[in-house]
Amino acid sequence: MYLYDQYDQAMVDARVAEFRDQCQRRIDGKLSEDQFKPLRLMNGLYLQLHAYMLRVAIPYGTLNGRQMRALGDIADTFDRKYGHFTTRQNIQYNWIKLEEAPDILEALAKVEMHAIQTSGNCIRNISSDHFAGAAADEVADPRPYAELLRQWSSFHPEFSYLPRKFKFAVIASETDRAAMRLHDIGINIVRGDAGELGAAFYVGGGMGRTPMIAPLIRDFVPLDQLITYTEACLRVYNRYGRRDNKYKARIKILVHELGAQEYTRQVEEEFAHLLTQGIEPPRAELERIKSYFVDPAFDANAPDVIDRTDPDFAVWVDRNTHPHKQHNYVSAVISLKPVGGIPGDATADQMRLMAELGEAYSFDELRVIHTQNIVLPHVRKADLFTLWQKLVEAGLGTPNLDQIGDIIACPGLDYCSLANARSIPVAQKISERFAASGKGEALGELKLKISGCINACGHHHAGHIGILGVDKKGVENYQLLLGGSEAEDTSLGKITGPGFSEDGIVDAVETAADVYLRERQNGERFLDTYRRIGMEPFKEALYG
Amino acid sequence: MKILTGNDLKSGAVTWWTGVDWSLHVEEAVDVGDQAGSIAAREESARRVNAPYAIDAERDERGVRPAHIKDRIRALGPTVRPDLTLKPADPKAGSWVI
Ligand code: SF4
Numbered sequence: 001m002y003l004y005d006q007y008d009q010a011m012v013d014a015r016v017a018e019f020r021d022q023c024q025r026r027i028d029g030k031l032s033e034d035q036f037k038p039l040r041l042m043n044g045l046y047l048q049l050h051a052y053m054l055r056v057a058i059p060y061g062t063l064n065g066r067q068m069r070a071l072g073d074i075a076d077t078f079d080r081k082y083g084h085f086t087t088r089q090n091i092q093y094n095w096i097k098l099e100e101a102p103d104i105l106e107a108l109a110k111v112e113m114h115a116i117q118t119s120g121n122c123i124r125n126i127s128s129d130h131f132a133g134a135a136a137d138e139v140a141d142p143r144p145y146a147e148l149l150r151q152w153s154s155f156h157p158e159f160s161y162l163p164r165k166f167k168f169a170v171i172a173s174e175t176d177r178a179a180m181r182l183h184d185i186g187i188n189i190v191r192g193d194a195g196e197l198g199a200a201f202y203v204g205g206g207m208g209r210t211p212m213i214a215p216l217i218r219d220f221v222p223l224d225q226l227i228t229y230t231e232a233c234l235r236v237y238n239r240y241g242r243r244d245n246k247y248k249a250r251i252k253i254l255v256h257e258l259g260a261q262e263y264t265r266q267v268e269e270e271f272a273h274l275l276t277q278g279i280e281p282p283r284a285e286l287e288r289i290k291s292y293f294v295d296p297a298f299d300a301n302a303p304d305v306i307d308r309t310d311p312d313f314a315v316w317v318d319r320n321t322h323p324h325k326q327h328n329y330v331s332a333v334i335s336l337k338p339v340g341g342i343p344g345d346a347t348a349d350q351m352r353l354m355a356e357l358g359e360a361y362s363f364d365e366l367r368v369i370h371t372q373n374i375v376l377p378h379v380r381k382a383d384l385f386t387l388w389q390k391l392v393e394a395g396l397g398t399p400n401l402d403q404i405g406d407i408i409a410c411p412g413l414d415y416c417s418l419a420n421a422r423s424i425p426v427a428q429k430i431s432e433r434f435a436a437s438g439k440g441e442a443l444g445e446l447k448l449k450i451s452g453c454i455n456a457c458g459h460h461h462a463g464h465i466g467i468l469g470v471d472k473k474g475v476e477n478y479q480l481l482l483g484g485s486e487a488e489d490t491s492l493g494k495i496t497g498p499g500f501s502e503d504g505i506v507d508a509v510e511t512a513a514d515v516y517l518r519e520r521q522n523g524e525r526f527l528d529t530y531r532r533i534g535m536e537p538f539k540e541a542l543y544g
Numbered sequence: 545m546k547i548l549t550g551n552d553l554k555s556g557a558v559t560w561w562t563g564v565d566w567s568l569h570v571e572e573a574v575d576v577g578d579q580a581g582s583i584a585a586r587e588e589s590a591r592r593v594n595a596p597y598a599i600d601a602e603r604d605e606r607g608v609r610p611a612h613i614k615d616r617i618r619a620l621g622p623t624v625r626p627d628l629t630l631k632p633a634d635p636k637a638g639s640w641v642i
Contacts, residue, residue: 027554029591047595051556080628095628101553206637342624413614414622424618424624474612 001062001365002147002292003399004112011155012109014118019043020102027099044115045101049417050377052096055118056108059370060128060146060170061089065359068366070111072351078104083351084415085336085344087408087457088167089127089368090118094415107387116154121162123153123234129171129178130367133293134377136325140189140197142172144290145226148281149187151289152227159234163241164249166234167206179370179486181205181214182462185233188467190220198222203233203263204255207456211492212252215260217267225271228280232271236263296363303378304328313388316399319332321384328375328381332362334374334391335398339426339435343409344372353394361387370459371408373401404446404513405431408459412452412469414474421476422502426450429506434513444515446526449484464527465512466493467505480504482512482538483530494535497543508542515541545603548583548604550596558618559593560608566593568630570605570619570624579581614640 026036044055056071071091075083078100079093086092096104108114117124126146133141149168153159159166169178172189179185186202195450198220204216221229237251255263304327308314334354337343346354354374358366361383362376369375391397400406407430410416413421427450434440449463460466466481477499484493493528500508513526515538520529530538548561559566560573561583576583580598587593602613610616621629623638631637
């Protein structure tokens with residue numbers, strides 16, 4: 001994985017020193033909250049429901065053992081012994097003290113991490129495929145391009161004050177595991193007709209108040225023009241994106257209002273101009289970055305079999321491993337969704353254990369998935385059983401990947417000051433209900449996603465079943481959505497009808513699941529059945 | 545009644561105006577009537593509180609109860625982590641929020 005050079009380290013160290021001074025000036029009263037707030041937000045420090053919350057960037061979700069261990073140690077030393085992995089492949093700490101925030105940033109800087117650009121109207125942490133560099137179906141490793149974009153966008157003076165926040169996803173396979181078309185810019189690394197690599201650009205996607213699926217605006221940008229084209233996309237947005245209305249300020253609104261064709265025309269015009277300016281980083285820089293992402297030394301002679309004698313282990317292998325490009329390896333997913341647990345939360349001890357397991361079994365690599373789980377990308381099949389035993393012992397062996405218990409849930413009203421309703425208790429009740437009835441097993445792949453407000457951090461629009469918490473005259477209420485997907489068949493869920501109470505929504509999810517079980521035809525997932533039969537049978541069962 | 549709440553500047557902890565000071569416990573909050581603005585301005589400029597604001601609440605047999613669920617969750621702590629609330633030993637604490 002990428003390692004900081006002296007420039008990266010110097011930038012991050014300087015930022016720590018600067019923020020230490022800013023915090024001290026706030027505590028001493030030399031800065032008012034109005035003056036300080038934008039400064040702390042630039043360093044990922046929010047004031048949330050119970051305390052300050054710190055969001056730490058995990059570039060394209062990639063961590064080494066030392067970094068994961070440091071995250072665990074920070075949870076122990078500065079927080080209440082846990083952290084929350086988010087749908088942006090980041091981690092958040094919920095109980096931070098202002099006076100200790102600079103010490104945390106210093107601890108992060110020691111392991112080449114920071115919280116810069118995790119808030120504010122700038123380019124946020126770049127997300128990517130969590131199986132990057134391991135997946136059998138990728139045309140290239142997308143991480144060098146994500147890293148190039150990270151470096152280009154870090155402190156980019158022109159794009160530090162955009163009309164609104166800006167999110168990228170970079171993938172390199174037909175299968176979309178990163179919700180690519182629901183980002184402001186989604187980049188898919190593809191092969192051209194002559195076998196050369198290039199980038200397909202999807203611009204103007206997003207969830208939130210006005211969900212949109214990004215249209216394809218260019219199907220092939222040569223990779224030695226990647227940054228130039230990206231910059232052209234951003235420039236048109238920065239010039240014409242609305243700054244007068246926060247709710248209309250995202251690029252998706254601009255692309256929608258101009259029309260994809262006109263937006264593209266303007267981008268192409270800007271691109272032609274920028275090509276004359278020579279802004280593309282030298283090819284050598286991309287090659288330098290790529291050298292950090294060469295394959296680890298896979299053991300070609302490792303056994304290619306998995307001993308499936310233990311039935312529980314066999315279930316876990318079937319659910320929680322993913323094919324690897326190296327035949328005798330797999331990528332193993334650690335579920336942070338135990339039955340009745342808090343989705344995405346991990347204790348300090350669990351983080352340290354995952355660090356250790358990443359070092360021992362996955363060439364010192366871990367990934368955070370936007371579904372709030374952790375991946376060990378390169379595990380020898382021969383090591384899987386031992387790994388699984390260690391995970392089970394630590395409460396990390398739940399075999400539920402992409403099943404109804406593998407729920408995405410944002411922090412909701414238990415932690416988030418923007419929330420309308422709690423998300424986590426709903427997730428807990430649904431996970432417990434389906435585990436107790438045993439129906440989870442029968443349902444197969446069913447992606448359920450819950451947001452505590454319209455900002456959609458829990459990706460509810462993109463859930464096969466989505467739940468949105470709303471405030472109904474001061475009482476929590478939940479809307480049910482069906483038919484969303486954030487995969488390569490991206491679609492936006494539709495609201496079924498009137499909302500439900502906290503217990504009512506759990507019943508409603510079960511009702512929808514029962515309709516699927518009744519109606520499904522050979523091999524159909526919930527989503528396939530919904531797409532075939534439409535909303536009516538579900539409505540009938542829910543409200544009829 | 546109107547009560548005043550905010551966060552402690554250094555720790556970020558949720559606090560409530562008691563008439564003389566800031567407390568972690570909402571049951572100690574007092575009615576500020578129409579004085580919220582002036583108390584908030586004075587206390588914030590002295591850095592005894594951060595981002596204060598007034599909310600509606602009522603007094604019942606269990607003490608002071610903020611009108612909105614958000615402030616009740618602020619007053620107690622996350623409903624999903626009773627161990628981290630102000631009343632970890634009270635199994636009924638969560639029902640006060642809902
Ligand atoms: S979706 Fe809303 S409630 Fe959930 S974390 Fe985002 S802003 Fe908070």
